[in-house]
Amino acid sequence: MAEPTAEIGVFGGSGFYSLLDECEEHEIETPYGAPAGPVTIGKVANRKVAFLPRHGPAHDLPPHMINYRANLWAMKELGVKRIIGPCATGSLQPDVQMGDFVICDQFVDRTSGRIGTFYDGPITTHIACAEPYCPQVRKIAVEAGKGLTLPVHDGGTVVVIQGPRFSTKSESKWFSAQGWEVINMTQYPEVVLARELEMCYVNISLITDYDAGVEGDPEIKAVTHEDVIKAFQENNEKLKKMILRIIENIPDTFECDCQDALKGARF
Numbered sequence: 001m002a003e004p005t006a007e008i009g010v011f012g013g014s015g016f017y018s019l020l021d022e023c024e025e026h027e028i029e030t031p032y033g034a035p036a037g038p039v040t041i042g043k044v045a046n047r048k049v050a051f052l053p054r055h056g057p058a059h060d061l062p063p064h065m066i067n068y069r070a071n072l073w074a075m076k077e078l079g080v081k082r083i084i085g086p087c088a089t090g091s092l093q094p095d096v097q098m099g100d101f102v103i104c105d106q107f108v109d110r111t112s113g114r115i116g117t118f119y120d121g122p123i124t125t126h127i128a129c130a131e132p133y134c135p136q137v138r139k140i141a142v143e144a145g146k147g148l149t150l151p152v153h154d155g156g157t158v159v160v161i162q163g164p165r166f167s168t169k170s171e172s173k174w175f176s177a178q179g180w181e182v183i184n185m186t187q188y189p190e191v192v193l194a195r196e197l198e199m200c201y202v203n204i205s206l207i208t209d210y211d212a213g214v215e216g217d218p219e220i221k222a223v224t225h226e227d228v229i230k231a232f233q234e235n236n237e238k239l240k241k242m243i244l245r246i247i248e249n250i251p252d253t254f255e256c257d258c259q260d261a262l263k264g265a266r267f
Contacts, residue, residue, distance in 0.1 A: 076199065160186070198259045
């Protein structure tokens with residue numbers, strides 16, 4: 001029996017647990033343990049696509065307990081070269097509104113204790129991370145969103161917090177004051193691990209809340225998990241359409257250097 005393969009991978013986030021209608025389910029073994037669940041593989045526009053909910057199909061893995069290395073390794077094992085990583089995010093700026101999509105180009109890591117590399121030695125490896133998100137697929141994502149007349153922001157910084165708790169008002173105020181646009185719990189180390197495996201990675205941040213609320217506006221209150229899931233589900237179909245459009249528009253050729261991330265990175 002032939003080994004399963006795919007060329008494009010998609011991680012599901014909170015409230016987003018399925019993508020493909022006609023697909024096969026596969027258990028993938030990795031040197032880092034089991035990924036979040038079985039990987040489903042199907043076709044979109046004649047492209048083989050692998051889908052894996054990063055929190056598990058029953059959302060039983062909180063952000064700090066996800067085996068990010070196993071999830072990314074499973075995708076690489078299948079032959080995936082490009083990863084689409086949608087996630088639920090909170091807004092930190094008034095012009096980034098509920099239901100908007102932000103195609104992030106930067107992240108700030110505020111997590112602690114997470115394993116953020118595949119390379120613990122003996123070969124010391126330092127990948128460049130000035131531009132962590134694939135510029136080629138980012139452009140395709142922005143164009144896909146605009147083509148579907150969705151509210152899309154071209155670029156933005158996501159600050160990644162440890163979780164599973166949400167921010168205090170003081171933390172949220174600090175993040176906002178830095179000019180960062182959105183807040184999330186899973187982008188790190190996911191995007192970095194994808195780069196270490198020389199896979200292109202694009203993030204789609206769907207705005208589901210206003211983090212700790214908007215100061216001075218009593219109508220916009222601090223987020224709850226129930227709010228996040230409700231908002232994500234309300235926009236699920238828009239997100240799926242956007243992802244399918246991105247997959248359809250991804251070319252076979254590479255116009256980025258993601259696949260060369262390890263060149264010059266080792267002593």
